[in-house]
Amino acid sequence: MTEAARKRMIVAITGASGTIYGIRLLEFLRQEGVETHLIMSRNAQIAMAAETEVKPADVERLADVVHSNQNLGAACSSGSFRTMGMIVAPCSIKTMSEIATGVTSSLVSRAADVALKERRRVVLMLRETPLHLGHIRSMAAVTEAGAIVYPPVPAFYARPVSIDDMVDYTVRRVLDLFDLHLEAPGRWQGLTPRPRASDSE
Numbered sequence: 441m442t443e444a445a446r447k448r449m450i451v452a453i454t455g456a457s458g459t460i461y462g463i464r465l466l467e468f469l470r471q472e473g474v475e476t477h478l479i480m481s482r483n484a485q486i487a488m489a490a491e492t493e494v495k496p497a498d499v500e501r502l503a504d505v506v507h508s509n510q511n512l513g514a515a516c517s518s519g520s521f522r523t524m525g526m527i528v529a530p531c532s533i534k535t536m537s538e539i540a541t542g543v544t545s546s547l548v549s550r551a552a553d554v555a556l557k558e559r560r561r562v563v564l565m566l567r568e569t570p571l572h573l574g575h576i577r578s579m580a581a582v583t584e585a586g587a588i589v590y591p592p593v594p595a596f597y598a599r600p601v602s603i604d605d606m607v608d609y610t611v612r613r614v615l616d617l618f619d620l621h622l623e624a625p626g627r628w629q630g631l632t633p634r635p636r637a638s639d640s641e
Contacts, residue, residue, distance in 0.1 A: 455483025478503035598626025
């Protein structure tokens, strides 16, 4: 496969709650044949241990390439390394703030900064609530820089019956932003039209 034809996605997992989003993204992208480059922070591993039974080594095996968050010389730290873009799932406030200001102290924020300067899509699945004014200003700044802030808010019209349903639906919607349209049960089809008065007579 040529460089131009290869589909690559950078997936970062940071220390916010919701590491399952990053795990499911890697699983879906593998199914779609997308080459994944994973960056996982130390705090992500701590959160993962608290929230799931999944081990970091298991998550790393889902990715094609794993980069240390401290390796600022990794391939994905350069704009010449072509990718579809980057998803940070979940995204901590600290990570979003670094991306918003361009102060890139880790590979996660550096890779996102690079993707933005190359005008590639960057989606931040921000996991924090409630928000104070500083958070909101960072959200505005990173949006102005070209990123998409995508809090993983469940869609209840999809009638989820489990946490897995909510996670999977949200992850599929994020992948829609990269023109990767996975079959998603519960996609909105519109309300059932009301019968016209003449039809009911």
